[in-house]
Amino acid sequence: MIQHLHERPIEGRVVAITGGARGIGLATARALAVADARIAIADLDAELAANVAIELGGEAFGVGVDVSDPAAFSAWLDDVEHRLGPLDVLINNAGIFTVGAIEDADQRLTDRLLAINLGAVIHGTREAVQRMKPRGTGHIINMASTGGRLAGARLAPYVASKFGVLGFSEAVALELRDTGVDISVILPHQCRTDMTLGIERLRGMPLIEPEDVADRIVETLQHPRFEVPVPKSIGRMLWLNQVLPFGARAAIFRAMKAHEVLERIDKSQRVSYETRLALVKPAAPPEATPPEG
Numbered sequence: 001m002i003q004h005l006h007e008r009p010i011e012g013r014v015v016a017i018t019g020g021a022r023g024i025g026l027a028t029a030r031a032l033a034v035a036d037a038r039i040a041i042a043d044l045d046a047e048l049a050a051n052v053a054i055e056l057g058g059e060a061f062g063v064g065v066d067v068s069d070p071a072a073f074s075a076w077l078d079d080v081e082h083r084l085g086p087l088d089v090l091i092n093n094a095g096i097f098t099v100g101a102i103e104d105a106d107q108r109l110t111d112r113l114l115a116i117n118l119g120a121v122i123h124g125t126r127e128a129v130q131r132m133k134p135r136g137t138g139h140i141i142n143m144a145s146t147g148g149r150l151a152g153a154r155l156a157p158y159v160a161s162k163f164g165v166l167g168f169s170e171a172v173a174l175e176l177r178d179t180g181v182d183i184s185v186i187l188p189h190q191c192r193t194d195m196t197l198g199i200e201r202l203r204g205m206p207l208i209e210p211e212d213v214a215d216r217i218v219e220t221l222q223h224p225r226f227e228v229p230v231p232k233s234i235g236r237m238l239w240l241n242q243v244l245p246f247g248a249r250a251a252i253f254r255a256m257k258a259h260e261v262l263e264r265i266d267k268s269q270r271v272s273y274e275t276r277l278a279l280v281k282p283a284a285p286p287e288a289t290p291p292e293g
Contacts, residue, residue: 007222010035014084017041018067019094021048023193027210031218040080059084067094068115070123077127090128091141092121097195102156110157117161125172136180139221142169146189149238173226182224188213189234194273206231
């Protein structure tokens with residue numbers, strides 16, 4: 001991905017954000033609203049998405065969409081373009097998080113995790129490329145994680161999804177060379193959101209806020225690059241991890257006592273999040289009205 005020397009303006013750009021009613025998605029929507037982007041939010045919680053849009057003001061709108069449903073995802077993007085104009089930026093942010101030994105993993109929840117964290121990213125990226133490439137402009141932001149570079153015990157399905165996002169995005173970046181369409185992958189470290197409730201900070205590692213990630217996304221839209229660690233300081237460690245053999249990586253994992261942290265999770269703090277994963281029923285997105293003429 002070529003580094004652009006001149007800052008790209010955000011004002012007036014049409015930005016669609018999945019999972020935009022909470023956590024990193026919400027912080028990103030707020031940051032982009034301050035920069036005068038035109039924002040559309042999709043979230044499993046339709047009521048919350050609508051309320052966030054009211055908070056953002058202007059032309060912002062939010063609807064309930066299950067991004068793991070390709071038809072619903074596509075219909076939402078059609079509606080975004082009908083309401084706001086051609087899609088300039090798609091932020092594939094929606095994701096869920098599970099933790100536990102692989103032998104205890106619930107198959108239904110694992111399937112849902114992969115469908116949202118990876119399947120929806122693939123579908124959304126394809127949709128965005130189809131819309132952006134003929135115009136020769138656009139930017140796709142895919143949310144990965146440091147878990148896409150650092151495997152962690154008791155996180156296997158989540159790690160699989162984020163490794164997948166990174167590999168998929170790199171392959172697409174090679175396809176998009178010289179098309180005018182950029183793709184970036186965001187790699188946040190442990191972030192203070194509902195997803196990480198009940199999990200202690202890993203030894204010697206930073207704990208970041210959603211606003212830290214939002215700031216890096218804004219910076220990336222202004223100065224596109226492919227791989228964006230959050231915080232920046234963790235980038236060197238991610239690189240080093242890739243060049244070390246498995247035995248060395250495993251030794252570092254043990255030295256960080258990550259296995260202990262992930263074995264003593266306070267499950268009582270995670271009840272509301274995990275219940276929401278099982279119970280929230282998204283509203284169907286409104287059908288896009290065909291343009292006149």
